[in-house]
Amino acid sequence: MSSLLLSDLYLYPVKSLGGIRVTEATVEARGLRHDRRWLIVDERNQFMTQRQTAEMALLHVSPAYNGFLLTHRTRPELLPLYVPFEATPERTLFVTIWDDMVFAWRGAPAADEWLSEALGRPCKLVYMSDMVRRDVEPEFNPEGQLVSFADGYPFLLIGQASLDELNSRLSETVPMNRFRPNLVFTGGTAFEEDEWDCFTIEGLPFRAVRGCGRCVVTTINQQTATKTPEPLRTLATYRTTGNKVMFGQNVTGPGYGTLRVGTSVQVDSFK
Incomplete structure (x- = not known):
């Protein structure tokens, strides 16, 4: 078996916007x-994602000093918006994400105005502080792991071979950004991550808890916000479990340490 290497790391500062x-x-x-750690919410303080608002794909995220810049891919008249990586507790509110209601800090009023203009509806930018406790789903969480504003788990892992295998079945290939992973590895075989249980990267212990059920976001072109049936249609023909189309693994981690691209991945046990 070929050696496994951590080939890519991605951060998504704002849920459902682009990664860095x-x-x-x-x-x-x-x-x-x-x-x-940042989340866009609507006027009812409900979380917003590309599932309902595909235009969020047009908001480009790029790194900046101690934060990031938001720009609009097709509206240059909207000047870049700087957002710090962390907020301050000057204004607070409760927001809803899936079945959880959590305490959040408000971003700057200028961010709310910029996003409302960019998305064509009233919305707010909010931040999860370290004081907030949002748990991974309890039936899969004996260690009491926490999660940010991600859907349910701290990490998403995908093997490059899995995407390559999927693309071999498509008439037009799709990039990895359709699937929004944090951890990408090379080596091994397609979908071998399905069988992993515990693994280590640079000596740090991780656990592949369960497969990730995919949604309509995978069908949204992240450059244009346009939708097509693929790759979800093709994945559904051979990657369906129950009523969910599976691609990638939801992962919990050690809670500390540093990861670097190019380091080895060691599988310690299998499901």
Whole structure:
């Protein structure tokens, strides 16, 4: 079997917006530092994602000093918006994400105005502080792991071979950004991550808890916000379990440490 290497690391500072590719990342209790600590909510303080608002794909995220810049891919008249990696507790509110209601800090009023203009509806930018406790789903969480504003788990792992195998079945290939992983590895065979249980990267212990059921976001072109049936249609023909189309593994981690691209991945046990 070929050696397994961590080939890519991605941070998503704002849930459901674009990611930042990094070569090194700090592991914290909720996943990679700065990953999905910001969230866009609507006028009812309900979380917003590309599932209902595909235009969120047009908001480009790029790194900046101690934060990131938001720009609109097709509206240059919207000047870049700087957002710090962390907020301050000057304004607070409760927000809903899936079945959880959590306490959040408000971002700057200018961010709310920019996002409302960019998305064509009233919305707010909110931040999850370290004081908030949001748990991974309890039936799969004996260790009491925490999660940020990610859907349910601190990390998403995908093997490059799995995407390559999927693309071999498609008339038009799709990039990895359709699937929004944090951890990508090379080596091994397609979908071998399905069978992993415990694994280590740079000596840090991780656990592949369960497969990730995929949604309509995988069908949204992240450059144009346009939708097609693929790759979900093809995945459904051979990657369906129950009523869910599976691609990638939801992962919990050690809560501390540093990850670097190019380091080895060691599988310690299998499901």
